[in-house]
Amino acid sequence: MEGGYGVGAYNVNNMEQVQGIMAAAGEMKAPVILQASRGALKYGKMIYLRKLMEAAVEDNPDIPIAIHLDHGNGFEACKLAISLGFTSVMIDGSLKEDSKTPTTYDENVAVTKKVVKYAHERGVSVEGELGTLGGIEDGVGSGKVLLTEPDQAQQFIEETRVDALALAIGTSHGAYKFKRAPTLAMDIIDEVKTRCPDTPLVMHGSSSVPDELVAIINRYGGDMPNTMGVPISSIQEAIKRGICKINVDTDNRLALTGAIRKFMAEHPEEFDSRKYLGAGRAAMTELLKGKMRAFGTAGHAGDYEPKTLEDMRKHYAEG
Ligand code: G3H
Ligand code: 13P
Ligand code: ZN
Numbered sequence: 001m002e003g004g005y006g007v008g009a010y011n012v013n014n015m016e017q018v019q020g021i022m023a024a025a026g027e028m029k030a031p032v033i034l035q036a037s038r039g040a041l042k043y044g045k046m047i048y049l050r051k052l053m054e055a056a057v058e059d060n061p062d063i064p065i066a067i068h069l070d071h072g073n074g075f076e077a078c079k080l081a082i083s084l085g086f087t088s089v090m091i092d093g094s095l096k097e098d099s100k101t102p103t104t105y106d107e108n109v110a111v112t113k114k115v116v117k118y119a120h121e122r123g124v125s126v127e128g129e130l131g132t133l134g135g136i137e138d139g140v141g142s143g144k145v146l147l148t149e150p151d152q153a154q155q156f157i158e159e160t161r162v163d164a165l166a167l168a169i170g171t172s173h174g175a176y177k178f179k180r181a182p183t184l185a186m187d188i189i190d191e192v193k194t195r196c197p198d199t200p201l202v203m204h205g206s207s208s209v210p211d212e213l214v215a216i217i218n219r220y221g222g223d224m225p226n227t228m229g230v231p232i233s234s235i236q237e238a239i240k241r242g243i244c245k246i247n248v249d250t251d252n253r254l255a256l257t258g259a260i261r262k263f264m265a266e267h268p269e270e271f272d273s274r275k276y277l278g279a280g281r282a283a284m285t286e287l288l289k290g291k292m293r294a295f296g297t298a299g300h301a302g303d304y305e306p307k308t309l310e311d312m313r314k315h316y317a318e319g
Contacts, residue, residue, distance in 0.1 A: 005296030020284030123313035131168030171205030216258035259283035
């Protein structure tokens with residue numbers, strides 16, 4: 001990953017999300033990571049989601065796209081994603097296979113090493129995670145925040161040879177992250193970056209939960225309590241300090257839901273699903289164009305040389 005900006009990694013579950021993201025990436029000429037959780041793969045019966053992501057690649061030859069497994073919960077989940085043609089996988093060894101119980105450092109190293117060996121032999125890159133995020137409402141997270149310890153992060157990267165590392169700096173998944181403006185542990189990014197300057201660092205739980213998106217949902221019949229996400233300014237600071245992959249799911253869900261609610265309220269007679277899903281897709285594209293500008297990704301589609309999995313396999317084999 002090139003320096004100086006953060007590439008958004010956006011979760012996808014259906015066609016409208018894939019198209020909404022790709023429309024923004026195309027307009028902004030931004031590299032993009034499409035990522036699927038295990039829940040998304042189950043919902044999309046795997047084959048449908050894989051084909052949708054393949055379609056995004058085929059339809060956007062000038063946009064660099066990584067197809068990524070988000071929060072793989074064990075070796076088998078990563079192996080499955082690799083068999084589906086994903087170009088990178090995350091093994092979230094910070095939690096046990098239930099995606100809730102924190103593991104020990106040694107357990108995390110063991111499963112991550114196993115995935116790295118298997119993935120690199122097939123040219124697939126791997127994201128690991130050390131430390132845990134809070135937030136359990138979306139099913140991923142221990143509910144307890146265990147911040148990443150920088151010395152341990154260096155040891156983890158050296159022992160496992162992961163390509164990228166997700167840091168826990170105080171964010172959490174989902175819409176209910178904070179009650180007031182958060183203070184994130186930015187110094188952890190500096191300290192890991194100093195120790196491991198060549199390892200791309202990842203920030204999960206990066207949705208900003210914009211007030212205006214929550215307001216639209218509530219104005220049109222929704223019921224979301226007051227909440228705060230990660231301010232864009234904090235994400236920009238994290239990027240300056242070394243974060244280069246930024247995971248966003250919740251904000252896209254909010255944009256999609258709000259636009260659908262609004263459309264249905266304003267057009268009670270309408271029952272053509274293309275109308276309200278189209279409105280949701282357009283709302284996501286608008287949201288993401290803003291993020292791609294804010295994260296500095298806009299205009300960087302030309303920074304990457306296309307590489308096949310075979311190129312990457314040789315690269316890993318050379319050590
Ligand atoms: O990290 C979690 C992502 O938001 C995916 O959520 O498991 O509900 O698909 P999901
Ligand atoms: P958000 O819930 O903040 O969008 O985080 C998504 C995420 O980290 C996916 O891995
Ligand atoms: Zn995550």
